[in-house]
Amino acid sequence: xTVTAGWYLALAAVLFVVGASGxxxxxxxxxxxxxxxxxxxxxxxxxxxxxxxxxxLDGQAAVFFVMVVAAAEVVVGLAIIVTVFRRxxxxxxxxxxxxxx
Amino acid sequence: MxxxxxxxxxxxxxxxxxxxxxxxxxxxxxxPGAGVLGTLTVSASFVLAAVAGGDFLxxxxxxxxxxxxxxxxxxxxxxxxxxxxxSALMALVVTxxxxxxxxxxxxxxxxxxxxxxxxxxxxxxxxxxxxxxxADGFALLFVGWELVGLCSYxxxxxxxxxxxxxxxxxxxxxxxxxxxAGFLVALMLVFAAFGSLDYGEVLGRAAxxxxxxxxxxxxxxxxxxxxxxxxxxxxxxxxxxxxxxxTPVSALIHAATMVTAGVFMVxxxxxxxxxxxxxxxxxxxxxIGTALYAATIAVAQYDIKRxxxxxxxxxxxxxxxxxxxxxxxxxxxxxxxxAFFKALLFLGAGAVIHxxxxxxDLRRMGGLWRRLxxxxxxxxxxxxxxxxxxxxxxxxxxxxxLATLFARGGAWRAIWAIGLLTALLTAFYMSRLIFLAFFxxxxxxxxxxxxxxxxxxxxxxxxxxxxxLAGGVVNTPWRPGLEHFLEPAFEGLDLAHLPSGxxxxxxxxxxxxxxxxxxxLAAGAYLRARRPAEEGPAWELLRRGYGVDEAYARVFAAGxxxxxxxxxxxxxxxxxxxxxxxxxxxxxxxxxxxxPLQTGFVRQYGLGIVxxxxxxxxxxxxxGGF
Amino acid sequence: MVELVLFIIFGLAALxxxxxxxxxxxxxxxxxxxxxxxxxxxxxxxxxGAEFVAAVQVIVYAGAVMTLFLFVIMLVGVDRAEDRRxxxxxxxxxxxxxxxxxxxxxxxxxxxxxxxxxxxxRSAEGTVEALGSELFRxxxxxxxxxxxxxxxxAAGTIALGLFRRGEAEAADEGEAGEEEVAx
Numbered sequence: 001x002t003v004t005a006g007w008y009l010a011l012a013a014v015l016f017v018v019g020a021s022g023x024x025x026x027x028x029x030x031x032x033x034x035x036x037x038x039x040x041x042x043x044x045x046x047x048x049x050x051x052x053x054x055x056x057l058d059g060q061a062a063v064f065f066v067m068v069v070a071a072a073e074v075v076v077g078l079a080i081i082v083t084v085f086r087r088x089x090x091x092x093x094x095x096x097x098x099x100x101x
Numbered sequence: 102m103x104x105x106x107x108x109x110x111x112x113x114x115x116x117x118x119x120x121x122x123x124x125x126x127x128x129x130x131x132x133p134g135a136g137v138l139g140t141l142t143v144s145a146s147f148v149l150a151a152v153a154g155g156d157f158l159x160x161x162x163x164x165x166x167x168x169x170x171x172x173x174x175x176x177x178x179x180x181x182x183x184x185x186x187x188s189a190l191m192a193l194v195v196t197x198x199x200x201x202x203x204x205x206x207x208x209x210x211x212x213x214x215x216x217x218x219x220x221x222x223x224x225x226x227x228x229x230x231x232x233x234x235x236a237d238g239f240a241l242l243f244v245g246w247e248l249v250g251l252c253s254y255x256x257x258x259x260x261x262x263x264x265x266x267x268x269x270x271x272x273x274x275x276x277x278x279x280x281x282a283g284f285l286v287a288l289m290l291v292f293a294a295f296g297s298l299d300y301g302e303v304l305g306r307a308a309x310x311x312x313x314x315x316x317x318x319x320x321x322x323x324x325x326x327x328x329x330x331x332x333x334x335x336x337x338x339x340x341x342x343x344x345x346x347x348t349p350v351s352a353l354i355h356a357a358t359m360v361t362a363g364v365f366m367v368x369x370x371x372x373x374x375x376x377x378x379x380x381x382x383x384x385x386x387x388x389i390g391t392a393l394y395a396a397t398i399a400v401a402q403y404d405i406k407r408x409x410x411x412x413x414x415x416x417x418x419x420x421x422x423x424x425x426x427x428x429x430x431x432x433x434x435x436x437x438x439x440a441f442f443k444a445l446l447f448l449g450a451g452a453v454i455h456x457x458x459x460x461x462d463l464r465r466m467g468g469l470w471r472r473l474x475x476x477x478x479x480x481x482x483x484x485x486x487x488x489x490x491x492x493x494x495x496x497x498x499x500x501x502x503l504a505t506l507f508a509r510g511g512a513w514r515a516i517w518a519i520g521l522l523t524a525l526l527t528a529f530y531m532s533r534l535i536f537l538a539f540f541x542x543x544x545x546x547x548x549x550x551x552x553x554x555x556x557x558x559x560x561x562x563x564x565x566x567x568x569x570l571a572g573g574v575v576n577t578p579w580r581p582g583l584e585h586f587l588e589p590a591f592e593g594l595d596l597a598h599l600p601s602g603x604x605x606x607x608x609x610x611x612x613x614x615x616x617x618x619x620x621x622l623a624a625g626a627y628l629r630a631r632r633p634a635e636e637g638p639a640w641e642l643l644r645r646g647y648g649v650d651e652a653y654a655r656v657f658a659a660g661x662x663x664x665x666x667x668x669x670x671x672x673x674x675x676x677x678x679x680x681x682x683x684x685x686x687x688x689x690x691x692x693x694x695x696x697p698l699q700t701g702f703v704r705q706y707g708l709g710i711v712x713x714x715x716x717x718x719x720x721x722x723x724x725g726g727f
Numbered sequence: 728m729v730e731l732v733l734f735i736i737f738g739l740a741a742l743x744x745x746x747x748x749x750x751x752x753x754x755x756x757x758x759x760x761x762x763x764x765x766x767x768x769x770x771x772x773x774x775x776g777a778e779f780v781a782a783v784q785v786i787v788y789a790g791a792v793m794t795l796f797l798f799v800i801m802l803v804g805v806d807r808a809e810d811r812r813x814x815x816x817x818x819x820x821x822x823x824x825x826x827x828x829x830x831x832x833x834x835x836x837x838x839x840x841x842x843x844x845x846x847x848x849r850s851a852e853g854t855v856e857a858l859g860s861e862l863f864r865x866x867x868x869x870x871x872x873x874x875x876x877x878x879x880x881a882a883g884t885i886a887l888g889l890f891r892r893g894e895a896e897a898a899d900e901g902e903a904g905e906e907e908v909a910x
């Protein structure tokens with residue numbers, strides 16, 4: 001059997017769900033962040049697979065941009081985590097419940 | 102516009118301009134400047150009216166219609182003036198008597214801080230009354246109608262610092278409004294039936310186009326308006342209270358002119374009343390009923406002005422009886438003579454009040470003939486005129502009405518009989534007033550120095566006395582001058598006629614006899630040393646006007662206040678406020694209930710996002726595509 | 728054939744890495760797991776004809792981003808054992824349930840042609856020239872915008888580092904502050 005794009009998409013879906021569960025179920029800010037990266041990569045994978053399926057380079061261009069944005073996001077996010085850690089000496093997001101209404 | 106049209110237009114514009122000037126410059130003009138200006142404008146109008154009306158005397162002049170401007174174009178309503186003998190007569194009466202009263206006011210209102218305002222309102226009134234009588238259609242008539250009501254309110258509560266005066270002004274306005282509601286519905290019906298509000302259109306086509314039922318409805322509603330304005334039963338209650346205004350106001354508005362607007366209106370729309378004999382009968386019945394009713398109340402009043410107020414209501418009743426019976430000329434004749442002697446009576450009463458420094462109670466007057474000779478003479482003339490003693494003016498006009506009533510026969514004779522009884526009562530209460538005020542022993546308060554009124558006032562008194570004496574000549578059976586004068590105005594109407602020959606003399610003798618009886622009865626009672634006590638339940642009932650005022654207060658005023666209370670407490674506070682506040686409470690409650698969703702935990706927010714994502718995905722899948 | 732083998736091996740590796748990322752107690756293990764997943768995904772890129780992107784993935788993602796992550800992990804402290812108890816009552820069941828639903832939904836969607844499109848085989852060349860000409864022709868505006876985004880991100884991070892506690896401190900002061908917190 002040949003590996004079709006659908007296989008990659010399925011794999012990407014699973015990776016996405018795993019990443020999402022890490023986001024929802026872990027308290028450590030860094031691990032949550034890494035889960036987000038995982039989700040982004042899953043999305044990238046599905047982009048490339050779809051681009052191959054359709055025979056265009058749009059998927060790869062999209063992946064390019066996603067990576068750039070992810071890099072920028074990581075930079076800023078980590079800076080925030082570091083700043084918060086300096087103030088509160090905690091890496092658990094549950095302690096950051098100041099927006100409780 | 103030709104000269105005649107300009108003159109007639111000026112009739113209104115002169116006092117109107119005077120009013121505006123006086124409002125703006127009144128304080129600067131001061132006394133007597135303001136009064137002089139006010140008197141001049143009205144006098145000028147009188148002269149113009151005389152000149153313009155002179156054409157009709159010669160006979161053969163036609164009624165002129167003077168268009169002014171398009172008013173409500175979509176409805177085809179135009180504003181303009183109608184100069185015919187009827188409006189000319191009214192204009193002459195209004196401006197003539199009005200000018201004399203303005204002159205008198207210069208003396209009477211001396212020292213009042215708001216003199217300029219007073220004359221401004223008086224001029225405005227004359228202008229408004231002229232608009233009313235000169236209108237060429239119902240639209241402008243109604244404008245004048247409302248304006249005189251406004252002026253009446255302004256002038257009754259002229260001394261508004263007194264709560265009773267302010268209340269009296271309000272009462273007059275509100276009661277008039279009730280009548281005006283009916284009047285307005287009548288106008289709507291007229292417009293619905295004819296598509297126009299012009300007299301020419303409506304009155305000309307009425308005979309051919311209007312059904313009896315519609316005519317009856319319209320005329321009854323017009324009567325409702327007339328009842329309010331002319332103080333007939335049941336909308337008369339404002340007139341006695343209106344005596345709170347200065348006496349010249351009572352003389353001009355509530356005796357000579359404004360209250361006669363109802364009579365004028367019935368005469369003007371005679372064509373409509375001709376088509377509705379039932380309404381005409383109602384008019385006459387209401388009129389004569391009110392005449393008797395008011396006369397009985399006048400017998401028991403102590404305030405000199407209140408006696409005259411009820412007397413006015415009573416005499417107006419006579420006029421309505423006249424026009425209701427189809428005796429338009431007789432009704433207008435009595436309107437004219439009544440203007441003379443009633444204005445004279447009021448102005449004379451004003452002179453008495455002025456002499457006694459504000460005293461109005463008959464029980465504290467008496468024996469004034471020594472100190473106020475001119476006033477006494479003129480008042481005696483007026484007294485004899487209103488009592489119907491020949492050859493003074495009142496006799497001719499009142500007798501003509503009574504004779505016409507008798508001549509119509511049948512049920513009208515009953516109305517005649519009531520009229521005769523009322524004539525007796527009229528003579529009685531007027532004699533009572535004269536005897537108590539001018540003759541007998543002196544009962545006035547210590548320290549009062551009754552003195553004759555200044556020349557300005559006595560000149561007016563004198564002029565009116567002459568008119569009351571000799572005014573009857575305009576329409577005697579031998580020379581019915583007024584009848585000829587007014588003939589073109591009442592062309593084509595079903596006019597009542599005087600009885601012929603001997604009947605006329607018998608009737609005349611009867612009315613004179615009734616008057617004489619009344620005078621003698623009063624003389625017997627009030628010229629003696631011991632006056633009658635006038636106590637007892639019957640007298641109380643009459644003095645309180647049969648308790649009608651209290652009844653109105655209980656039913657209508659209390660009802661109105663209850664309705665207002667209900668609207669305030671239930672509808673507004675509970676209902677509207679409740680709704681608006683309730684919305685606020687609702688929003689706040691919803692917010693409070695939704696608050697726990699904001700836990701502050703990012704992971705739970707993330708859960709919400711995933712929930713949304715799942716929902717979206719499910720929806721797209723169920724639709725099978727984007 | 729080759730692709731199938733690659734898919735199975737590196738698919739499993741990716742899954743293993745992903746689970747490690749999510750489950751590991753020690754954040755460093757999570758980072759390492761993520762690295763494994765990133766490399767596997769890079770392999771998949773190559774097998775799908777996106778060579779350039781694969782190279783970028785390795786250099787930027789695995790090389791720079793993960794390094795940054797490890798930096799911060801060290802900064803924040805690795806020896807802290809995280810409390811495994813779940814505070815929020817419904818979080819676990821609800822999260823798992825929803826995610827299962829989501830995954831199922833996506834997988835089902837994959838069967839529809841409107842998701843996956845038709846056709847197959849590798850036709851697009853993922854070479855540098857091809858991708859470059861795409862980027863600089865069709866996508867030049869987003870390209871420039873993302874460049875701007877990077878600059879803003881860098882400036883923002885520096886700002887975050889400089890202005891602590893709302894006070895504007897001098898640059899040298901900020902550096903001293905960073906040094907004293909270094910592990």
